[in-house]
Amino acid sequence: DSGVTQTPKHLITATGQRVTLRCSPRSGDLSVYWYQQSLDQGLQFLIQYYNGEERAKGNILERFSAQQFPDLHSELNLSSLELGDSALYFCASSVGGPQETQYFGPGTRLLVL
């Protein structure tokens, strides 16, 4: 157990809908990262937050957004969902330094029908 929690574990929804994925980092970690894992793209970085502020963006679509709250938990919002958004979404956390290990949660499996 990494100490990072994610909910829900599974999510099934329809195209055009909006969903929210939730992540709680390890105790003491200030940075939260979101990654998407799909069969054709592998594990791809989406976005990083540090202590409530957005730090970096990766391959995140404009339909996707995220935030980190004062209690450091984070939410990833996916809207106008398309079939191609079906994937595993992982949250990771770290203390926040440049060479700090990122610890991953169990992921949310999203299926868009």
Add this chain to the structure above:
Amino acid sequence: GESVGLHLPTLSVQEGDNSIINCAYSNSASDYFIWYKQESGKGPQFIIDIRSNMDKRQGQRVTVLLNKTVKHLSLQIAATQPGDSAVYFCAENRRIIQGAQKLVFGQGTRLTINP
């Protein structure tokens, strides 16, 4: 483009033997590398890491080697066990801007331990 690649997508090893998983990275400025293990239905699990000021680091039954000259990483697993069967990813910690970094993952190698 950015890439951290693996030489072999699958690897089968007899239980008790040693295994070696290889990885090539592209960014010579990267200074931190991590190996993760991912079992079916689970998130990537940290195995071992190495910083660029080191050539070798050992853990329990695992060793990571870093060759910066050819931008190559390897993960050695000694005395493999059935529980070692999983997909293994190397990841390069790449700095984006001050205070921001991301992991760039390889495609993964599926390791199967045969009884």
